[in-house]
Amino acid sequence: MRRLRFLSFWLGALIGALTGRGRRKRIVEEGSESPGAELAVVGLLLLSAVFAIGFVVVLATGSWPNRTQYEGIALGGSLLLMAFALILVSKKLIVTEQNEEDYPEPEHPEEQAEVTQIVRESGSRFTRKRLVKGAFAAAGGALGVAAIAPAISFGPALDPFELNWTPWKRGKRLVTEDGAPLKASDIEMETFYTAYPEHSARDNIAAPVVIVRLQPRALKLPRSRRNWAPQGIVAYSKICTHAGCAIALYRKPTFPPVQPDPALVCPCHYSTFDPAAGGKVLFGPAGRNLPQLPLMIDSAGHLRAAGNFSGPVGPSWWGVRMKGPITQDR
Amino acid sequence: MIRRAVRFIDTRAGAAPFIKATLRYVFPDHWSFLLGEVALYAFIVLVATGTYLTFFFHPSLADTVYHGTYAPLRGQKMSEAYKSVVDISFHVKAGLLIRQTHHWAANVFVAAIVLHLMRIFFTGAFRKPRELTYIIGILMLFATLLEGYAGYSMVDDLLSGMGLAIGYGVALSLPFVGGNLALLIWGAPYPGDPSFESRLFIAHVFILPVLIGTLIAVHLTLVASRHHTQFRKEKRMTNxxxxxxxxxxxxxxxSLGLMLGVAGILLLLGGLIQINPIWLWGPYHLAQGTNGAQPDWYLGWLIGALRLVPHFDVTIGSYTLVPNPFWGGALFPLIVMGVLLAWPWLERRFSPQRGFHNLLDRPRDAPGRTAFGVAFLLWVFLIFFAGAADRIYLFLGWSYQEQIWIYRGLVWVLPVIAFFVTRSVCRELQAIERVEEVREAAEAEAQAASA
Incomplete structure (x- = not known):
């Protein structure tokens, strides 16, 4: 019996040595072959290669009309064909095993206890633990503040009233996009104009204004602004007081035709302002009226600012109602 | 050959046990588990296409004049940034394909994350021991929104400018610190310091992608360490x-097939379906705006929220406590994020289940959670649709103002109704199943008796 076992062991070893491998049990299950699927996979992969080469050809030759479409079809097609090949491989050529395994242990109480112990015991030489912890916290906190302090060089955060600057002041002429001074006679009814302060930077939130001409009788301006609208021409900041978009719509598209009163409308969130009533908010989310720019007409018929806006320009912030607009011509 | 490669790696890295464990790691078989993978693969496409784009993009607001091949823009003043994107679109080889694929991938990325989140939420996959994985996922979703916003903002076309103006308005609106913070971020009153463009750029191509990539790595490591959850389709699938x-x-x-498929479809979209045609919007000028250019879908809920709030600023004397955009642009997304982050703990408060959950619920198994989820989702979606009221006006002619008034009511009423309807539907489904079980048991008993 012992001898037989001995013999079979050596026989096994001999066969193993001859065939070059130990006899191991299969890990991956066996399955049937499927030559048709294999051919299909080869076909898909070759087609994928053709598409990929097609992409290179389109790139190299270059001057096709609709080049982007061909590029997309070639490169996307190549990837998709390869994807199909892989899905076919996983469906038809690879055994779909169902394996089972236990979920990992939910917790390791022994290690938890040990970690706690290590941390606890390593602090046993301290006699003033709280004091040391406090000192570390103080140093760490201070260092943290020091580390983010250079961020102050990002912007003038300490004096936010720069937000109230505007380039407008009494006497400033209103000019068009091209820099030509606007005449009162240029301003027609039923439409609106964008104007800028003459000789000032235009990439400033307080620079652009909208101008509309209304029937002087239709004006409902506050008493203090009686003289702000010569000939019924009114000017307002073009920047919405809600979120800073440009007020690019005049009465459209929010109002149905049955509501004929003109209104200035921001296309971002449809804040709607009444130009006849000093920029009062009619609808939409804006929390402040639209700042009005007082106008006057000089002896040459040109439109000029008669002062600064009725309030700060742009979206609200904590200090927006604390100071008026500050003239700062850059 | 295979043997030698494995041996080489094992002797150098000692990795054979790890490789074996990885190869035999068990994935539960259910289609809904693909959603997270789609997001991952969209991210890979984003990194690949984005890398190509950075070679040609100039993050600079310096003035220049266009003299390129696109006739309508010739002679126009624009920034270097905008010009470089026009050049990528018309001049760089495969530039338009890659740019559009990048943009499509961003849209698909966020959509896949949202669908994945819905799967996780409605099946209770976020419960102990997977709360950290879930929280990281939520943080990723919001990092992704910022990333997408920074991406389309740095092009400096008209759409960018309008989006940035709104972002500036929302930053300004933060109580107590808004004015200071906006000046810190933008460097000057809007449109800000020219260096703002490079800040956007570094955020979009370095800080946020590295953050998202790191979160993905931690997310996946945590998934693997606790293993996947599973539905109980058979008796042997247990906790x-x-x-x-x-x-x-x-x-x-x-999975590899899925990756190539996602990449292939994104490239087909990028090649065949136009997205963000920046040459039509034109370069940004402060005084311009249009409602023709619409932002990416995933910002629609914020636009809706900003539009729905009635016109008021909260003030104390001359101090403006809460400027209006805060409600829709900051508080609303913070509430959504806060509720999502707190949900695993909120739920544990109201339900007695405290153990480990490896088995998934079907939505009907947890009527309270499902009802809350449907109501919450409906709330966000109604606000999202409110953001499209102007489109509805243009296409169907329904008065914009009337729509907004209707939405202002609906967003509070419909979710409450949805909560109770969903809860009773779930309970009804459960009851039907119990009846079914009793009937089957009785039938089996009858059969046994007759046999």
Whole structure:
């Protein structure tokens, strides 16, 4: 019996040595072959290669009309064909095993206890633990503040009233996009104009204004602004007081035709302002009226600012109602 | 050959046990588990296409004049940034394809994350021991929104400018610190310091992608360390025992196929379906705006929220406590994020289940959670649709103002109704199942008796 076992062991070893491998049990299950699927996979992969080469050809030759479409079809097609090949491989050529395994242990109480112990015991030489912890916290906190302090060089955060600057002041002429001074006679009814302060930077939130001409009788301006609208021409900041978009719509598209009163409308969130009533908010989310720019007409018929806006320009912030607009011509 | 490669790696890295464990890691077999993978693969496409784009993009607001091949823009003043994107679109080889694929991938990325989140939420996959994985996922979603916003903002076309103006308005609106913070971020009153463009750029191509990539790595490590959850489709699938397909050979080719498929579809979209045609919007000028250019879908809920709030600023004397955009642009997304982050703990408060959950619920199994989820989702979606009221006006002619008034009511009423309807539907489904079970048991008994 012992001898037989001995013999079979050596026989096994001999066969193993001859065939070059130990006899191991299969890990991956066996399955049937499927030559048709294999051919299909080869076909898909070759087609994928053709598409990929097609992409290179389109790139190299270059001057096709609709080049982007061909590029997309070639490169996307190549990837998709390869994807199909892989899905076919996983469906038809690879055994779909169902394996089972236990979920990992939910917790390791022994290690938890040990970690706690290590941390606890390593602090046993301290006699003033709280004091040391406090000192570390103080140093760490201070260092943290020091580390983010250079961020102050990002912007003038300490004096936010720069937000109230505007380039407008009494006497400033209103000019068009091209820099030509606007005449009162240029301003027609039923439409609106964008104007800028003459000789000032235009990439400033307080620079652009909208101008509309209304029937002087239709004006409902506050008493203090009686003289702000010569000939019924009114000017307002073009920047919405809600979120800073440009007020690019005049009465459209929010109002149905049955509501004929003109209104200035921001296309971002449809804040709607009444130009006849000093920029009062009619609808939409804006929390402040639209700042009005007082106008006057000089002896040459040109439109000029008669002062600064009725309030700060742009979206609200904590200090927006604390100071008026500050003239700062850059 | 294979043997030698494995041996080489094992002797150098000692990795054979790890490789074996990885190959035999078990994936549960259910289609809904693909959603997270789609997001991952969209991210890979984003990194690849984005890298190509950075070679040609100039993050600079310096003035220049266009003299390129696109006739309508010739002679126009624009920034270097905008010009470089026009050049990428018309001049760089495959530039338009890659740019559009990048943009499509961003849209698909966020959509896949949202769908994945819905799967996780409605099946209770976020419960102990997977709360950290879930929280990281939520943080990723919001990092992704910022990333997408920074991406389309740095092009400096008209759409960018309008989006940035709104972002500036929302930053300004933060109580107590808004004015200071906006000046810190933008460097000057809007449109800000020219260096703002490079800040956007570094955020979009370095800080946020690295953050998202790191979060993805931690997310996946945590998934692997606790293993996947599973539905109980068979008796042997229990809270302690996982049944599914091994990584190799089962899951790997499928997943690789999915990756190539996602990339292929994104490239087809990028090649065939136009997205963000920046040459039509034109370069940004402060005094311009249009409602023709619409932002990416995933910002629609914020636009809706900003539009729905009635016109008021909260003031104390001359101090403006809460400027209006705060409600829709900051508080609303913070509430959504806060509720999502707190949900695993909120739920534990109201339900007695405290143990480990490896088995998934079907939505009907947890009527309270499902009802809350449907109501919450409906709330966000109604606000999202409110953001499209102007489109509805243009296409159907319904008065914009009337729509907004209707939405202002609906967003509070419909979710409450949805909560109770969903809860009773779930309970009804459960009851039907119980009846069914009793009937089957009775039938089996009758059969046994007759036999």
């Amino acid at each position: 302690r025992r996982l049944v599914g397909v091994p990584t190799f050979p089962g899951q790997a080719p499928r």
